[in-house]
Amino acid sequence: MKEGFRQAMAWLHTWTGLLFGWLLFAIFLTGTLSYFKDEITHWSQPEVQRHQLDPAASLGLAKRYLQSNAATAGSWFIRLPSDREPALSVSWRDPNATGRRGFISHELDARSGERVEVRDSRGGDFFYRFHFQLQMPHPWGRWLATFCALIMLLGLVTGIITHKKIFKEFFTFRPGKGQRSWLDGHNAIGVLVLPFHLMISYSSLLLFMYMVMPASIMAAYKGDSDSYFSELFGRDDAPKAAGVAAPLTDLPALYAKVQTIVPGARIGYLQIANPGDSNAQVTVTQAAADHVAYQRSANWTFDGVSGALLSQGEPESAAMMTSFTIAGLHMGNFAGPWLRWLYFVFGVAGTAVIGTGLVMWLGKRQLKHAKSGRLPFELRLVEVLNIASMSGLLLGVAGFFWANRLLPVGMQGRADWEINVFFLAWALSPLHALLRPGRKAWGEQLALGALAFAGLPLLNALVTGHGLDQSIARGDWAMAGFDLTALGTGLFLAWAAGKMLRTPNVQAKRAPRAAKAASTTAEVN
């Protein structure tokens, strides 16, 4: 801090990067998986068949199912199938129960309207929730994840300050030069994907800003956050039931009405208040996939008996659109298949920037001890944590999917056990890393990960009828894409494991010279 601004920023980049890198790696990896949340859920619950979308017919089926199974419920909720989510989902509040337990949800086959018995699994939702809640009690996970986002943003800004020759160095990649190559890779990926990185870290701050930065709400609403939210999202007052029976309006006709208002609109979900009552009301909400930003105006409320349009959501102000657009860019709900893959690749790149940074921190300090081959305690600790946070997490993810296919379908608490396997596999990783020398630990865990991921398509084909041959023939690209991605991940991990397990290492000798030669960025210590 005495040495000048750029050195101070390099110091800050180095140390915040180390302390938060492990957690950020997990947040980025699970966040990247969350871009395929629905597809992962589809793989995790292969019982749900994918059909041609027919929203009007689905609405008729949902109504029929709810009328025969939830006729007395005070409200219904119907989520239509989409390109990504094959199931027709219906839920209602059990009129005889109180609290959250009374919420019942069933998945229906989109063609037959019959209930599908799916295996108990959190699927992609597990990774999505872990991404911002870190499996911690509410609200601590969200606080910690949001703070990590601030540190990520700080890491980007300090990183930019540190590498002043950022665009020149972007075109520099010197492979096979040990530490130098890691730094080149770290810089090249970091700069290439910089707009995405800046967007993703700043937008994560906005997602929970009402929670982490509530001073403005306190000042403007005197602490009454409910009135802030109702002004932000629009009021949502369901009418009281009149107690007079009246037939519910035709839902497919409401779908047709929405189509005349917004031609081509995809429908996300319907909320039906007081079904079968003369005070029934139906709110149709457009799918999030239709807009970049969340739009509170994109819903229409109809009279549940006559089917007349009662109201539309209120329009958004400029500030709302700004905030919702930034949040929408983070979530990527609007992204079609190609853009979704681009999000995924960018997410992997972000994960790689964090991973290469962690490896570099240690690599640089290991050089001093290259001759003796023994690391001091603190460096050994960083080494074990590096291994656990990266290869260990990958083993956890693979473990989750193996558990999904191998745990008996009728098992009690099955979904919880999938998660337990995830954490068990993750927890075993540091134990193994403690017992083995660094390079060997890396290599062995990556090799196991390679087997685990590459084996997933085979396992899937053996225990379900949804192997690659079947899914490609049926055109089920979510299922096939998952298997192919797992295979690709397995191959990549095998390559990485091969590098680690091959006898080292000319690099250790050459690296100090390379580091000296490249003094321009060597202050990143």
Add this chain to the structure above:
Amino acid sequence: MKRKAGGILLSYRLAVASRCLAALLGGYLLASMASVCITLLVPMTPVDATLTGMMLSFVFYLLAFIWCFACRTATRAWLGVLLPSLALALINGLAYWMKNP
């Protein structure tokens, strides 16, 4: 930063810890005060003003972090976040009182 042969002085470690606290707590105070100030002063509806204040607050948090580690001493780090916070708090108090007399 640079590791001396005999390890790092305790005073240096304390100074780093002090800067961390200044960034974490002082920075949060500054960001909160700035967000309230924007919310109370921008000519917008309450919900828009609140959104704008909250969205911009993180810029101040970020700048506070950078300041706390870029300035010359830990004392300056604290002064650099506390003095602007105090000034903003005075403005906020005045603005709040004028809006809610």
